[in-house]
Amino acid sequence: xxxxxxxxxxxxxxxxxxxxxxxxxxxxxxxxxxxxxxxxxxxxxxxxxxxxxxxxxxxxxxxxxxxxxxxxxxxxxxxxxxxxxxxxxxxxxxxxxxxxxxxxxxxxxxxxxxxxxxxxxxxxxxxxxxxxxxxxxxxxxxxxxxxxxxxxxxxxxxxxxxxxxxxxxxxxxxxxxxxxxxxxxxxxxxxxxxxxxxxxxxxxxxxxxxxxxxxxxxxxxxxxxxxxxxxxxxxxxxxxxxxxxxxxx
Numbered sequence: 032x033x034x035x036x037x038x039x040x041x042x043x044x045x046x047x048x049x050x051x052x053x054x055x056x057x058x059x060x061x062x063x064x065x066x067x068x069x070x071x072x073x074x075x076x077x078x079x080x081x082x083x084x085x086x087x088x089x090x091x092x093x094x095x096x097x098x099x100x101x102x103x104x105x106x107x108x109x110x111x112x113x114x115x116x117x118x119x120x121x122x123x124x125x126x127x128x129x130x131x132x133x134x135x136x137x138x139x140x141x142x143x144x145x146x147x148x149x150x151x152x153x154x155x156x157x158x159x160x161x162x163x164x165x166x167x168x169x170x171x172x173x174x175x176x177x178x179x180x181x182x183x184x185x186x187x188x189x190x191x192x193x194x195x196x197x198x199x200x201x202x203x204x205x206x207x208x209x210x211x212x213x214x215x216x217x218x219x220x221x222x223x224x225x226x227x228x229x230x231x232x233x234x235x236x237x238x239x240x241x242x243x244x245x246x247x248x249x250x251x252x253x254x255x256x257x258x259x260x261x262x263x264x265x266x267x268x269x270x271x272x273x274x275x276x277x278x279x280x
Contacts, residue, residue, distance in 0.1 A: 036234040039077045043070075047134050067116040071109040075241065078233050080106065080207075084114045085244040093248040095165060096201035097158070097193040099263050100243075101182055101271070102171035104220040105229060107205055110241045111169060118161055120154060120170035120189065155192055162196035172260060178221040179207065179214040182273045187260035194256060199248040202263040204270035210238040244270050 047070055055063055075082055086092075098117055100107065108119055120141045143154045161168050172185035193200050207218035217236035220229045233239065246266045251259060267273075 071112040098169035100203040117167040117169035158192035185260040190256040190259040
């Protein structure tokens with residue numbers, strides 16, 4: 032079963048690469064979003080990961096918003112894209128991942144190098160322009176993955192894009208659980224765990240479910256970026272039942 036899933040995963044990634052290279056340049060945003068959503072759902076199904084998108088009654092996604100979520104696994108991008116395709120900001124290391132890195136690049140991911148202030152400025156301007164153009168933009172403000180059950184401080188720099196673009200921040204809480212609702216250990220992508228090792232753990236696992244909960248949008252009018260980061264982190268921490276804490280720049 033594991034070998035078959037790995038083969039299907041490899042073929043699905045290859046199919047995604049071909050689609051990005053040969054189809055995306057010729058279609059509009061609406062059709063592209065539909066393909067990304069369907070492809071992401073298929074990828075999660077191949078990995079044996081069920082998805083539970085939770086949108087509380089009376090709550091709907093803001094039409095224009097900067098989307099943020101806690102970061103657990105490389106699967107996070109696809110869990111979010113399965114609900115609403117976004118243009119993601121991700122660390123530059125992802126470019127080196129087998130197949131997935133190239134796929135993320137062709138899908139419009141904005142890569143940022145750690146510790147390069149010039150890079151941060153360029154990314155910030157790209158985010159503001161994308162938000163002004165009506166694109167959905169998402170990033171993981173922890174700056175890296177955290178072990179299941181933990182939540183690192185949120186870096187506040189990129190929250191400035193929501194203020195400049197005049198859009199709210201839309202937080203999402205994400206966790207991976209087993210059949211009993213307990214955090215699933217196979218989702219752990221922290222520390223020295225590499226992409227290939229993580230993929231093997233996931234396709235070998237049983238009963239993994241991704242739970243993505245939409246939380247109320249946070250207005251950015253008159254806010255400071257650190258206030259937005261702290262408010263988003265507090266909302267996600269409360270939804271997940273984690274201890275809260277302060278964010279950082």
